[in-house]
Amino acid sequence: MKDSVNSAFKTALLIIKLIIPFYILADILIYFDILPKISFIFKPITFIMGLSPEVSLSVAAGILFNLYAAIAFAAPLGLTPYEWTILGLFLGITHSLPIENTIMKQLGISHIYSTILRLLTGILAILIIRILPLNIEGHTVKKTIELSNYQSFGDMIIASLTKASALAVKIIILVTVIIFVMDIIKKIILKKKSFSMSFSIFTGIFLGITYGAGILLKEKEKLNPQQLLFIGTFLMIAHALIEDPALFIIFGANPWILIGLRIILAIIVSYGAVQFYTR
Known part of the structure; x- marks a missing residue:
């Protein structure tokens, strides 16, 4: 019990340190309208996707911040279900690079490896989709989703800090519960080290990198570098396979492609x- 409490406390501190600063930074960049000024960097990616240059703002928001910001910028563009599938597949793999790569750094996986892996895998995924003779039918959806507007910089900081803190508390509570449940199951039923590896993978698949990594941070001393590399690589490609795809399915994206292709690529990559690491 004492070990579980210590692990939960250390994980909570790490989550607070990672989540809150990045969340506030994203709101600051959006508040000062900086994001549109740097979105041109991502136009080559939209060209590879076969999407219009206007989508680059959504891609920039997704890669640098989160999927909710990306959808807010993409929703008014009137994308087809096929285009939503392309966008959802790429951003499902590459979203929130700064914060999620920092979490992976705690597991010994470098920022350079994480960034290159996720961007190249995301591009590979959309190239596969574009090559395949797919016919994704559905109606073009055009919506207006407003980002939060604030009357002053102070109001924005207060609101951002409140939302970031609420998100951090939510993650801490869930990760703490998972840590305690996992310890109980391991001590009473399984008593196997391998359980940590499989459990963290399933946690990441269904709940996301932050949750899956939270479990791994407790158990990483028991795993060798090859196991950490496999789990980290897998989770960076296939994570949050319920919540993330659902955001794009609302707009007509194909769920089988969004989920199935990411799992297949995660296993192969x-x-x-x-294999490359061991050789």
Whole structure:
């Protein structure tokens, strides 16, 4: 019990340190309208996607911040279900790079590896989709989703800090519960080290990198570098496979592609990364 409390406390401190600053930074960049000024950097990616240059703002918001900001910028563009599938597949793999790569750094996986892996895998995924003779039918959806507007910089900081703190508390509570449940199951039923590896993968698949990594941070001393590399690589490609795809499915994106292709790529790329590492 004492070990579980210590692990939960250390994980909570790490989550607070990672979540809150990045959340506030994203709101500051949006508040000062800086994001549109740097979105041109991502136009080559939209060209590879076969999407209009206007989508680059959504891609920039997704890569640098989160999927909610990306959808807010993409929703008014009137994308087709096929285009939403392309966008959802790429951003499902590459969203929130600064914060999620920093979390992976705690597991010993470098920022350079994480960034290159996720961007190249995201591009590979959309190239596969564009090559395949797919016919994704549905109606073009055009909505207006407003980002939060604030009367002053102070109001924005207060609101951002409140939302970031609420998100951090939510994550801390869930990760703490998972840590305690996992420890109880391991001590009473399984008593196997391998359980940590599989459990963290399933946690990441269904709940996301932050949750899955939260479990791994407690158990990483028991895993060798190859296991950490495999799990980290897998989770960076296939994570949050319920909530994230659902955001794009609302606009007509194909769920089988958004989920299935990411799992297939995660297995293949993770296995390849470990084989390369061992050689």
